[in-house]
Amino acid sequence: MSTLRNAMLGLIDDPRKTELVRSLIEKTRQGKIPWIKQANAITAALPGFQINFVVGIPFPLGPFTMTWELLTIRDKSGSELVRVSNTAGTFVVTSVASSALLQAVNELFALLTAAAGDDLDRAINTIKSL
Amino acid sequence: MTLTFDQFLGVAGLVAGIVGVAYGVKLDQKLKTAQEAEKQIEQKFMHYMAAQEFTALAEEVGEIMDNIRRRDWGLVTGSANKIGPSLGQVRGGRNRLLASLEKDRLDAAAINVQAFIDSLPLAGGEADLAEDQLQRMLWQCRPLVDIASEIAGRLRVESMEQSEGEK
Numbered sequence: 001m002s003t004l005r006n007a008m009l010g011l012i013d014d015p016r017k018t019e020l021v022r023s024l025i026e027k028t029r030q031g032k033i034p035w036i037k038q039a040n041a042i043t044a045a046l047p048g049f050q051i052n053f054v055v056g057i058p059f060p061l062g063p064f065t066m067t068w069e070l071l072t073i074r075d076k077s078g079s080e081l082v083r084v085s086n087t088a089g090t091f092v093v094t095s096v097a098s099s100a101l102l103q104a105v106n107e108l109f110a111l112l113t114a115a116a117g118d119d120l121d122r123a124i125n126t127i128k129s130l
Numbered sequence: 131m132t133l134t135f136d137q138f139l140g141v142a143g144l145v146a147g148i149v150g151v152a153y154g155v156k157l158d159q160k161l162k163t164a165q166e167a168e169k170q171i172e173q174k175f176m177h178y179m180a181a182q183e184f185t186a187l188a189e190e191v192g193e194i195m196d197n198i199r200r201r202d203w204g205l206v207t208g209s210a211n212k213i214g215p216s217l218g219q220v221r222g223g224r225n226r227l228l229a230s231l232e233k234d235r236l237d238a239a240a241i242n243v244q245a246f247i248d249s250l251p252l253a254g255g256e257a258d259l260a261e262d263q264l265q266r267m268l269w270q271c272r273p274l275v276d277i278a279s280e281i282a283g284r285l286r287v288e289s290m291e292q293s294e295g296e297k
Contacts, residue, residue: 040233040235040273040276041231047285049258050230052234054235056238056273057269059265060269068192069238069241070237074230085237085241113291
């Protein structure tokens with residue numbers, strides 16, 4: 001009963017959300033998802049889905065580390081399938097993600113930022129070889 | 131060939147009918163055009179109003195940032211408490227005009243602003259705030275200024291593009 005109540009309140013996450021993010025990690029590793037990197041976001045449009053990672057601006061007086069703030073996965077009608085916030089204490093309605101889901105999202109973000117580094121290396125090598 | 135009076139009346143009735151139908155079709159087209167024009171004006175006005183609201187939101191947060199820099203905590207606290215409702219109104223009222231990424235960036239910015247409001251000093255604690263705490267407050271406010279300004283700019287341009295299309 002308490003599990004049902006928690007689920008209704010959005011206090012726990014459906015394990016299928018974690019599975020969905022895990023499958024995104026796998027497909028990203030295989031290079032099958034065309035991610036687009038922008039200044040404040042990393043997005044991907046798949047057939048029937050839109051994935052948005054909102055990227056945080058690094059704190060100017062802190063270490064230069066990229067962090068994500070929000071991940072959403074929507075279907076083609078705009079309904080949210082997954083919504084995970086990286087910051088506690090929200091007044092916007094977001095569910096408190098389970099640690100498994102947060103871990104999966106962190107892993108996906110790390111994969112994407114590493115890929116951004118690879119893109120830069122490729123660009124440097126291309127320019128050098130001109 | 132001569133027409134009887136009845137035949138003449140029949141032909142005249144037919145012609146009058148055709149003219150009536152043609153006039154009706156023309157009126158219907160005019161009505162549709164007028165309705166489309168009205169719809170376009172409504173849309174243009176909606177975009178314009180939404181742009182104004184997002185601009186006002188960006189300016190409100192900008193003022194808070196100015197007051198943080200001046201360490202005017204009375205004004206900061208007063209304005210900060212109004213930002214949540216203002217943001218909620220704009221976010222909810224203009225939801226249909228926003229792209230999915232804009233909605234997400236607004237929500238992420240709202241989370242940052244909430245963290246900023248939570249970090250505001252209690253009365254009497256202002257003197258203890260270090261410089262990096264002020265910098266962190268400014269940093270938490272900036273994303274909302276950025277995204278609200280971007281959305282306002284897009285909506286304003288779209289409302290102008292619509293008016294160009296009407297010409």
